[in-house]
Each structure stands twice: as structure tokens, then as C-alpha cells.
Amino acid sequence: MHILILGAAGMVGAKLLQRLARDGQLGGKTITKATLHDVVEPTAPEGCPFPVEAHASDFARPGEAERLIAGRPDVIFHLAAIVSGEAEADFEKGDRINLDGTRMLFDAIRRIEGYTPRVVFTSSIAVFGAPFPEAIGDEFFTTPLTSYGTQKAIGELLLADYTRRGFMDGVGIRLPTICVRPGRPNKAASGFFSNIIREPLNGQEAVLPVSEDVMHWHASPRSAVGFLIHAATIDGERIGPRRNLTMPGVAVTVAEQIEALRRVAGEGVVARIRREPDPTIQRIVAGWPRRFDAKRAEGLGFKAEAGFEEIIRIHIDDELGGRFVA
Amino acid sequence: MHILILGAAGMVGAKLLQRLARDGQLGGKTITKATLHDVVEPTAPEGCPFPVEAHASDFARPGEAERLIAGRPDVIFHLAAIVSGEAEADFEKGDRINLDGTRMLFDAIRRIEGYTPRVVFTSSIAVFGAPFPEAIGDEFFTTPLTSYGTQKAIGELLLADYTRRGFMDGVGIRLPTICVRPGRPNKAASGFFSNIIREPLNGQEAVLPVSEDVMHWHASPRSAVGFLIHAATIDGERIGPRRNLTMPGVAVTVAEQIEALRRVAGEGVVARIRREPDPTIQRIVAGWPRRFDAKRAEGLGFKAEAGFEEIIRIHIDDELGGRFVA
CATH class of the missing domain: 3.90.25.10 (UDP-galactose 4-epimerase, domain 1)
Known part of the structure; x- marks a missing residue:
């Protein structure tokens, strides 16, 4: 099994890679290769049992997505994003990476006849905008109040439609705020x-x-990795056409x-x-x-x-x- | 007041123009000019009291949106779309017109400093996908089951974000099925x-x-025109940040x-x-x-x-x- 991770140098991407290196397999299939991508070169964890190919580039540059999927990875983790604060401060940058980049990736997959990899897309609870009910249910509408949330909500719509049409096999997961985030204190509002x-x-x-x-x-970084692994391996039939899920x-x-x-x-x-x-x-x-009432994801076996x-x-x-x- | 109608040769566009020509004004302001656009050249109704400039072109061609808004129209009716069946049969065509075309229009407006026209965007109840509750409420989520519905839902998200950021002043309206549609029987499933x-x-x-x-x-063509006029003239503050409304x-x-x-x-x-x-x-x-429970739109004065x-x-x-x- 060949895995591609976009955004592999980020906190969640690095932890996912550590977990995959430790497990050596995904969904019972031995990992034979990992392709990593980020704007800065991601590194393989020590003792990683499979070969790793690392790329540092701008993934929203035309042709880049095609290059990254040239080896036909079986599972693609799309974690790459301009974060909320930056996408709000620099509209065009967020738009280019979060919207165009995501669409270019999905389109590159679509254009390869007969290639329908599982694509795990990290969306966000930022797709929701106040006012909210006391607990946000699985059928609440997405009215984001940030450009980041808007771009993620658009990614979700494309993912669901491309999956419905058989262009790819996507699962979108809306991550809670990841807590406790390791590293230095950062200036994000959260x-x-x-x-x-x-x-x-x-x-x-x-x-x-x-x-x-x-x-x-909240959910821990360990849970976030667990969500990603579960989203990569769950039977798509069980999810049905509503491919975007709020995580517990x-x-x-x-x-x-x-x-x-x-x-x-x-x-x-x-x-x-x-x-x-x-x-x-x-x-x-x-x-x-x-607060959310994440019944669907819980019923599908996602655990926080x-x-x-x-x-x-x-x-x-x-x-x-x-x-x-x- | 200068008005731009995209999709002016379509059934709803033509009826809107007839109404505007009859009224001679919009929201109490005299119409001084109308710019019309479609893939085939739209025509002005007889006895139209204001000058009409008609364009026939592909509005998703780069530079076209800029050309159409060069005269800084005060109100833009964006009715242009590849319809549901065709967008499903020809994915790339629907994607290019319904998604890229809409985005190019919004971006052309965004790039003009200090220009924030009212943009009325016709969305569709196709943004919703089964299974549904008995009556679909205003906060029900958009999980379209067609590419057309997906493209319209993305247009809605962009419209809301661009309005929130002050790039434009958008109102999205989800039209019911228009009945009785005049003309020859057509092969649309509806x-x-x-x-x-x-x-x-x-x-x-x-x-x-x-x-x-x-x-x-259902709603009549006369109501559809009424929705458009009301959406063009309603105080945006009354709508708030949730700019997309299911019509009654x-x-x-x-x-x-x-x-x-x-x-x-x-x-x-x-x-x-x-x-x-x-x-x-x-x-x-x-x-x-x-069936819908279109409380918000009714409360805002939209009438079917x-x-x-x-x-x-x-x-x-x-x-x-x-x-x-x-």
C-alpha cells in the first residue's frame, strides 16, 4: 500500500506518519511506500519500516498535484491548509491553497481513468457559523463566518460530489480543536x-x-490520528453519500x-x-x-x-x- | 440605476427584463441603463424606457466578467447557469460555467476597490439532497446529489463570504420549481x-x-421575478450574514x-x-x-x-x- 500525505510537516501530519511507521500497515495492508509533501520538506521518523519520498513545493502550482499522484497512491491524506487566521488576513493566499489547491488535487485524480483512491480530507468545525443550537447536530447547515471555513466547506462539497460520481473515494472529517497541542505557545486565538x-x-x-x-x-492529537486512520480504512458504503462527518x-x-x-x-x-x-x-x-452531537461519526466507529x-x-x-x- | 442581467435570454431573465421595462425603476430608483448577457444575444422588450446593451459571449472566458462589469452596474442579477441535466451529463461544462464562471464574476467585483454592487444569485433547491425531513427548514444542511446542486451550493458559500468581507453585497435565492413554465414541453425530468x-x-x-x-x-414565473426584485432591493442588514434564502x-x-x-x-x-x-x-x-418551511424568506417579505x-x-x-x- 502506497500512502500520500499532503501537509506532512504539520503537527497532525507528523503524528500520523509516526503512527503509520509504528504500525507498518494500514487497514491490514503492509505499507510499501509513503510520499510526503509540505511547503517545507517533511522528514521520515527514525526506524520507519517503509521507504519515504519527501517533496517540498507549492502544491497549488499547476501540475504539482499531477506530479504528487503520479505513483498512484492508494490512500491520500489531504491535511494541507492555510490556517484560519492567515486565510482571514490574506484572502488570496487562503483561496489559492485551500480552495484551488484542493480542487486541483481532486481534479488531478478525476482525470486519471479508473483511479479512485481513498482521499481523507481534514475539514474543520469552522464550516459552522454562529448562532448555533446548544449542540450542533449532524444535519445543521454550514454557514461559515471565516474564509477558511468557507474554503473547507467548499472542499467538502467537491469531495462529496466527486465521490458520488466515482471520480475518487473521499471522506471528509471535521476535526475538533486539537488539545493539548504540543510545542511552543502560539498566537492563534484558540x-x-x-x-x-x-x-x-x-x-x-x-x-x-x-x-x-x-x-x-476538543480531542487529543492521538484521537486526531485515530480519526484519520479510521477514515482511511472504513468501508465507504457504510458512510453513504453524505461523506463529510463531524468528529466526536x-x-x-x-x-x-x-x-x-x-x-x-x-x-x-x-x-x-x-x-x-x-x-x-x-x-x-x-x-x-x-458542543456537537456527532452521532453519525460515533455510529461509524470514530472515537474521541x-x-x-x-x-x-x-x-x-x-x-x-x-x-x-x- | 444601471442593471446587469447575466442569463438574460433565459425564461426568467426575459421575464425579469419585461418587468423592469414596465416598471422603469428598481427600488424607487429610475433605471438608466441595462446591460444584458447570455450565450445567445438577449433582446430588449418593445418600448423599453431605458437603453439596453446586449452581449452574447461565454461569460466564463477569462476577462469576460471584467468587461461586463466595466460600467459598474449597481445591481447584478446572476441567473446564468448550465442546467441540472446538462451539468450532470457534461461535468466539465457545468463546472466551468456554474463554478468557475460564478467565481470569476465575484472575483472581478472583489478586485475593484470600493465597488460593492448588490448581486442577486439564483441558487436552487437542488442544493439539498435526500433523505429529507417532511418539510425542509431554513437550517437544514446542503448535501446535493447532483453536480449542479454542488456548484450552486459552492456559489452560495462564496457569495456569503464575499459579502461578509465587504467585497460585494450578495443575496442568494433558492428558487422553487417554476410552474407553469411557458413554451414547448421540454425533456427535463421536472x-x-x-x-x-x-x-x-x-x-x-x-x-x-x-x-x-x-x-x-412550485412558484409561478411571476413570483420568481418578484423574488428577484425583492432580493435586489431589500436592506442587507435585515438579512444578516446568512445570505442564502430558500424562497417560499x-x-x-x-x-x-x-x-x-x-x-x-x-x-x-x-x-x-x-x-x-x-x-x-x-x-x-x-x-x-x-416541501419547505421557508420562514426566513417569508419573514423578510418574499411572497409566493x-x-x-x-x-x-x-x-x-x-x-x-x-x-x-x-
């Missing part, structure tokens, strides 16, 4: 959801810019996040969270989905954590070697 | 909804290919259509309907929406007929000079 867990566990102070009653929808997750308030941190790591760790309200971030976050404590423990296991600064 | 009314009123036999319990969603209509079964025809025109006319079941058409129609009898009477008035073959 960064604090991870910062307030990761930094205190690391002995560092973290800033909480919103009130503790803010509720949001954990709905918690910031207060519940902090309480879980207290239970897992103690008062000393929690004391490193500093309240510093930021009206801009508060305003942005107020427009975000809080049972609660936020588990999300913290996964972070401590996967990123901190089981230890934290008490 | 043709029979109009054929069974229009042909008998004209002394001709018509074929009914489906069972009488089939329910569908009349949900009736074929049996109710026939009963209305009997009441309006008598038994002799109804006797000209011949039952000739067509399994292909039955299968296609089974996947179509039956109160019942199917009124739809028949409008046809007799507008197309047959008030007379029919009894």
Missing part, C-alpha cells in the same frame, strides 16, 4: 485552550484570556479544563494559570461552536476521549514521557 | 409538472409519467395540481392528461425535495402564491391572454 494545560505542566506560566465559562470542543470530541468549559488539570496534576500546577482577559480573543471565541482528564493524561504520556513539573 | 397544466389548457395532450401522490414545491412556494401533490386544474378549467381540460408511468423519471423525482389554483390563473393571465381551450 491557543490558550492548550497553553493553559501544556505550559503549567512544563513549570511555566500561561495566560487565560477568556472567562472560565467558555465552552469548547469532548465538550468542556475552561473551568472544567482547569478542574481536570487540578485532579491530574495538583494545585501547584493550576496556580501557574494567570487570568488576563483579552476582549479581542473573547469576541472571536464567542462566535465559535461549543471520554473526558478532559484523559486528554491531559494522553499529553503527559505522549509528549512528556509520563512526567510533569508538579 | 418538465411534466408544467406540461400537465400548459398543454391541456392549450388543447393538447400531456403525459404524466409519475404517480399522483408525488409532492413538489406552494407544496402540492400531482393530484392536487390536477384538482386545481379541474376547478379552474374543467373536466374537458383535465381529460387531456394521459398517464404513462416512466420508471426513470419516477426514480429521479423520488430524490427531490417535496397561496395555492396552485393561483399558479394556474397566473399562467392563463400572463401567457394565454386570459383564455384557454376548454
Whole structure:
């Protein structure tokens, strides 16, 4: 089995590759090759049991998608995207990568007669726009309030139609906010959801810019990889024509996040969270989905954590070697 | 006020132009010019009180949208489309006109600094795909089962985002099936909804290919024009960021259509309907929406007929000079 990962240098892409390297197989089939792509050259994990071919380029350049699928990969993970904040700040860049790039990939596949790879597309809960019901169900409409969400929603529509027509075999998955995101604190408006867990566990102070009653929808990086693997291997017939699925997750308030941190790591760790309200971030976050009722994905076997404590423990296991600064 | 109509040679486009020519104004502002466009040259109605400039070209050719908006029209009616059946039979043609063409138009507007015309985009109930609830509400998701529906749903997403960003001032309206469609019987799968009314009123036999319990969603051509005018003149603030609206209509079964025809025109006319079941058409129609709950559009002042009898009477008035073959 030959696998292509677009966006392989990103956090989720790298973790997916680590998992595939560890498993050596996908859906019971031995992985014989991986093609990796990103704007910066992605690297293979140490001891990877299959050969890896890495490309660094602009995947929305005409002809690039054709080149990347020339080896007819059996499964394509399309994780490449300009993120929300950047797509909002630079409309043309987001439009070119998130919309044109995705369409070029799908069209390159379409033009190859008899080639219908499984394409796993990471969409986002940003396809939804406020006002929301208390829990967003599987049949709620997509009225994004960002260009990123618009571009993802368009990718979903193309994926469903191209799959219906037999041009490819797509599955779109809307990821929750990934928490705890490893690495340095970043300036994304959503960064604090991870910062307030990761930094205190690391002995560092973290800033909480919103009130503790803010509720949001989370899943661990480990779950995100699990969603991708499941989406790559699930029988498409079971999904039916509605190929885009909201992934399960954990709905918690910031207060519940902090309480879980207290239970897992103690008062000393929690004391490193500093309240510093930021009206801009508060305003942005107020427009975000809080909770989903992801029945379809759950019924199809996609699994997230049972609660936020588990999300913290996964972070401590996967990123901190089981230890934290008490 | 300068108006641009794309798709001006089509049935709805021509009727819109007739209405504008009769009114001489739009939203209380005198129409000073109309630019018309279609693949075949559209013609101005007789006695049109404002100058008309007609273009025949391929509007998805690069540079064409720029040329059409060079005169900075204040209101743009974008009715141009490859219809459902053709977009399904010829994917690339539908994709190029319905998706690229629409995007090129919106982008041409976006690139002109400080130019934010009202753009009225005719979408379709084909953005919805079965299975449906009994009545489709305003927040039901768009999972089209045709490429035409996919392309229209993408147009809606772009329209909403471009409006949100201030690139233009768009309103998308999802038209019901237009009934009674004037002209010759056509081979569209939906043709029979109009054929069974229009042909008998004209002394001709018509074929009914489906069972009488089939329910569908209709509005007259006169209402369609009314929707367009209202969408062109309504205060955008009242609509808010959810810029795409399902238009009101009349949900009736074929049996109710026939009963209305009997009441309006008598038994002799109804006797000209011949039952000739067509399994292909039955299968296609089974996947179509039956009924909507178009609360938002109604609340915003969009109005359709109160019942199917009124739809028949409008046809007799507008197309047959008030007379029919009894």
C-alpha cells in the first residue's frame, strides 16, 4: 500500500506518519511506500519500516498535484491548509491553497481513468457559523463566518460530489480543536485552550484570556490520528453519500479544563494559570461552536476521549514521557 | 440605476427584463441603463424606457466578467447557469460555467476597490439532497446529489463570504420549481409538472409519467421575478450574514395540481392528461425535495402564491391572454 500525505510537516501530519511507521500497515495492508509533501520538506521518523519520498513545493502550482499522484497512491491524506487566521488576513493566499489547491488535487485524480483512491480530507468545525443550537447536530447547515471555513466547506462539497460520481473515494472529517497541542505557545486565538494545560505542566506560566465559562470542543492529537486512520480504512458504503462527518470530541468549559488539570496534576500546577482577559480573543471565541452531537461519526466507529482528564493524561504520556513539573 | 442581467435570454431573465421595462425603476430608483448577457444575444422588450446593451459571449472566458462589469452596474442579477441535466451529463461544462464562471464574476467585483454592487444569485433547491425531513427548514444542511446542486451550493458559500468581507453585497435565492413554465414541453425530468397544466389548457395532450401522490414545491414565473426584485432591493442588514434564502412556494401533490386544474378549467381540460408511468423519471423525482418551511424568506417579505389554483390563473393571465381551450 502506497500512502500520500499532503501537509506532512504539520503537527497532525507528523503524528500520523509516526503512527503509520509504528504500525507498518494500514487497514491490514503492509505499507510499501509513503510520499510526503509540505511547503517545507517533511522528514521520515527514525526506524520507519517503509521507504519515504519527501517533496517540498507549492502544491497549488499547476501540475504539482499531477506530479504528487503520479505513483498512484492508494490512500491520500489531504491535511494541507492555510490556517484560519492567515486565510482571514490574506484572502488570496487562503483561496489559492485551500480552495484551488484542493480542487486541483481532486481534479488531478478525476482525470486519471479508473483511479479512485481513498482521499481523507481534514475539514474543520469552522464550516459552522454562529448562532448555533446548544449542540450542533449532524444535519445543521454550514454557514461559515471565516474564509477558511468557507474554503473547507467548499472542499467538502467537491469531495462529496466527486465521490458520488466515482471520480475518487473521499471522506471528509471535521476535526475538533486539537488539545493539548504540543510545542511552543502560539498566537492563534484558540491557543490558550492548550497553553493553559501544556505550559503549567512544563513549570511555566500561561495566560487565560477568556472567562472560565467558555465552552469548547476538543480531542487529543492521538484521537486526531485515530480519526484519520479510521477514515482511511472504513468501508465507504457504510458512510453513504453524505461523506463529510463531524468528529466526536469532548465538550468542556475552561473551568472544567482547569478542574481536570487540578485532579491530574495538583494545585501547584493550576496556580501557574494567570487570568488576563483579552476582549479581542473573547469576541472571536464567542462566535465559535461549543458542543456537537456527532452521532453519525460515533455510529461509524470514530472515537474521541471520554473526558478532559484523559486528554491531559494522553499529553503527559505522549509528549512528556509520563512526567510533569508538579 | 444601471442593471446587469447575466442569463438574460433565459425564461426568467426575459421575464425579469419585461418587468423592469414596465416598471422603469428598481427600488424607487429610475433605471438608466441595462446591460444584458447570455450565450445567445438577449433582446430588449418593445418600448423599453431605458437603453439596453446586449452581449452574447461565454461569460466564463477569462476577462469576460471584467468587461461586463466595466460600467459598474449597481445591481447584478446572476441567473446564468448550465442546467441540472446538462451539468450532470457534461461535468466539465457545468463546472466551468456554474463554478468557475460564478467565481470569476465575484472575483472581478472583489478586485475593484470600493465597488460593492448588490448581486442577486439564483441558487436552487437542488442544493439539498435526500433523505429529507417532511418539510425542509431554513437550517437544514446542503448535501446535493447532483453536480449542479454542488456548484450552486459552492456559489452560495462564496457569495456569503464575499459579502461578509465587504467585497460585494450578495443575496442568494433558492428558487422553487417554476410552474407553469411557458413554451414547448421540454425533456427535463421536472418538465411534466408544467406540461400537465400548459398543454391541456392549450388543447393538447400531456403525459404524466409519475404517480399522483408525488409532492413538489412550485412558484409561478411571476413570483420568481418578484423574488428577484425583492432580493435586489431589500436592506442587507435585515438579512444578516446568512445570505442564502430558500424562497417560499406552494407544496402540492400531482393530484392536487390536477384538482386545481379541474376547478379552474374543467373536466374537458383535465381529460387531456394521459398517464404513462416512466420508471426513470419516477426514480429521479423520488430524490427531490417535496416541501419547505421557508420562514426566513417569508419573514423578510418574499411572497409566493397561496395555492396552485393561483399558479394556474397566473399562467392563463400572463401567457394565454386570459383564455384557454376548454
